[in-house]
Amino acid sequence: MSPTLIYIFGGTGDLAHRKLIPALFNLYIDGYLPGPFRIVGIGRTEMAETAYRQEMRKSVKEFSRRPELVAQHWTKFSRTLHFQSHDLNNDKAYKGMASEWKEFQAKHGEEAQVVFYLSVAPQLAPVIARRLHQHKLCADPHRSRMVFEKPFGHDLKSAQELNRLLGRLFREEQIYRIDHFLGKETVQNILALRFANALFEPIWNAHYIDHVQITAAETVSIENRGSYYESSGALRDMVQNHVLQMLCMIAMEAPISFEADEIRNKKLDVLQAIRKMHPEDVHRYTVRGQYAAGWSQGKKVVGYREEKSVDPQSAVETFAAVKFYVDNWRWKGVPFYVRTGKSLPAKETLITVQFKPAPDYAFPEEAAHTWRPNRLVIGIAPKMDIRLRFQAKQPGPHMTLRPVDMVFSYATREQEDCQPEAYETLLQDVIEANPTLFMRADQVEAAWTVIRPIMEVWADKPPVDFPNYAPGTWGPEDAEALIARDGFNWATLPETHPSEAPVKKKKS
Ligand code: NAD
Numbered sequence: 001m002s003p004t005l006i007y008i009f010g011g012t013g014d015l016a017h018r019k020l021i022p023a024l025f026n027l028y029i030d031g032y033l034p035g036p037f038r039i040v041g042i043g044r045t046e047m048a049e050t051a052y053r054q055e056m057r058k059s060v061k062e063f064s065r066r067p068e069l070v071a072q073h074w075t076k077f078s079r080t081l082h083f084q085s086h087d088l089n090n091d092k093a094y095k096g097m098a099s100e101w102k103e104f105q106a107k108h109g110e111e112a113q114v115v116f117y118l119s120v121a122p123q124l125a126p127v128i129a130r131r132l133h134q135h136k137l138c139a140d141p142h143r144s145r146m147v148f149e150k151p152f153g154h155d156l157k158s159a160q161e162l163n164r165l166l167g168r169l170f171r172e173e174q175i176y177r178i179d180h181f182l183g184k185e186t187v188q189n190i191l192a193l194r195f196a197n198a199l200f201e202p203i204w205n206a207h208y209i210d211h212v213q214i215t216a217a218e219t220v221s222i223e224n225r226g227s228y229y230e231s232s233g234a235l236r237d238m239v240q241n242h243v244l245q246m247l248c249m250i251a252m253e254a255p256i257s258f259e260a261d262e263i264r265n266k267k268l269d270v271l272q273a274i275r276k277m278h279p280e281d282v283h284r285y286t287v288r289g290q291y292a293a294g295w296s297q298g299k300k301v302v303g304y305r306e307e308k309s310v311d312p313q314s315a316v317e318t319f320a321a322v323k324f325y326v327d328n329w330r331w332k333g334v335p336f337y338v339r340t341g342k343s344l345p346a347k348e349t350l351i352t353v354q355f356k357p358a359p360d361y362a363f364p365e366e367a368a369h370t371w372r373p374n375r376l377v378i379g380i381a382p383k384m385d386i387r388l389r390f391q392a393k394q395p396g397p398h399m400t401l402r403p404v405d406m407v408f409s410y411a412t413r414e415q416e417d418c419q420p421e422a423y424e425t426l427l428q429d430v431i432e433a434n435p436t437l438f439m440r441a442d443q444v445e446a447a448w449t450v451i452r453p454i455m456e457v458w459a460d461k462p463p464v465d466f467p468n469y470a471p472g473t474w475g476p477e478d479a480e481a482l483i484a485r486d487g488f489n490w491a492t493l494p495e496t497h498p499s500e501a502p503v504k505k506k507k508s
Contacts, residue, residue, distance in 0.1 A: 011041020
């Protein structure tokens with residue numbers, strides 16, 4: 001790998017503390033960073049470099065998946081870590097970067113590369129992009145890259161404007177739009193599960209699959225991020241990006257190669273095939289919610305409207321459930337139910353693929369009492385496992401059946417700490433110039449196009465029942481009705497599945 005200079009714009013921010021520096025530290029320990037490597041955090045706060053390093057050491061200790069390795073590796077790692085205080089609206093910052101970049105190249109050779117990670121508020125992105133262009137810091141498309149954090153745009157129009165601007169200034173292959181869900185091992189494993197096994201692909205279609213569910217649930221409330229959340233909401237914050245990306249992984253056709261554009265083309269096909277809702281569909285196929293004040297997991301929860309920087313009459317949703325259809329041959333008539341929200345009873349992201357029920361004619365009636373259709377449940381986070389539910393005979397003299405799960409768990413099969421965090425995978429990909437897991441301009445716009453009709457109807461008709469769910473519950477009752485109407489129910493993960501629990505020996 002080429003010598004690399006990486007600038008983290010927003011180097012004193014929350015993301016840098018919790019994710020970016022811990023990820024770079026872990027890449028360093030595992031030997032995945034190129035030999036000559038220089039990280040420069042840039043923030044507005046005045047701070048000495050030693051103080052910055054100390055602060056980051058604390059964060060790495062707190063947030064790295066391997067805090068026990070800090071004592072051994074920090075001193076050496078920290079020599080690559082620098083800090084500069086700048087206002088990124090001003091030219092001065094970029095002049096300094098241009099000369100630093102020149103020096104870095106002179107020292108390490110012309111093949112050195114530079115990465116600009118924009119971990120700053122989205123309003124700063126156009127300013128930074130113009131300045132980087134003006135100072136020719138991204139003039140070489142093979143050796144300079146920019147990483148854009150979410151949100152990428154606020155709606156279709158703003159995403160298009162930003163894409164147009166970036167398209168004028170840079171080449172598409174230099175632009176890395178992050179959706180950190182795509183860096184998760186379990187999300188990438190969907191490709192392996194689907195396309196490296198002969199077992200699933202023949203039945204992965206409307207003939208055998210009844211419906212698909214995606215749940216991305218959080219127990220936390222908005223945690224002091226009122227001003228951000230007021231301009232966002234569950235639909236923009238989660239569905240437009242993470243949830244639709246997971247849906248694409250489940251619904252995409254088999255790629256003919258693992259080339260970045262091939263995978264991205266296949267995912268784009270899915271986004272383009274998702275049925276665009278008419279206003280009356282929005283009423284039938286979507287549910288929004290907002291949490292009230294109450295209690296969750298033994299803790300008092302402030303209602304959304306009472307949170308800091310939130311309008312006391314706010315119509316912003318903290319919960320969204322949507323029923324999508326993917327209008328192509330493979331998925332004709334198969335509903336995809338998705339739901340996401342804050343202040344829910346469990347922190348879990350999972351995908352459930354439910355197969356059509358098998359005909360049970362041959363079995364006696366009592367055998368079929370506990371009959372359940374086959375289900376494939378993919379735990380994305382924090383539980384990282386795959387469960388295949390099938391029917392088995394209850395031990396005993398009678399033919400009674402019960403559903404059992406066959407479980408593959410990353411936690412037991414691999415050493416848990418061997419798994420890179422999503423940001424490690426993604427940062428490594430940026431350094432290695434591999435854009436497969438990043439969003440291309442057309443994907444981002446297609447995703448905004450999918451949710452645009454929902455955003456428009458919701459904006460036109462403010463909710464009359466907000467707040468409409470208590471913290472610690474699975475959102476408003478209408479979300480249950482959305483799926484129950486079709487004869488299904490939302491799947492959740494068992495705390496510990498019976499098959500994983502220790503077997504109790506019977507007393508003789
Ligand atoms: P933050 O508010 O904690 O940090 C912002 C950083 O930007 C600070 O370092 C600040 O000094 C710097 N900054 C602001 N204005 C500046 C200026 N004019 N010149 C130089 N530096 C300036 O924000 P954050 O939570 O770290 O989020 C950063 C970005 O990442 C945002 O786009 C956010 O949406 C995205 N993001 C954050 C998270 C998260 O967990 N924090 C998750 C996903 C995406």
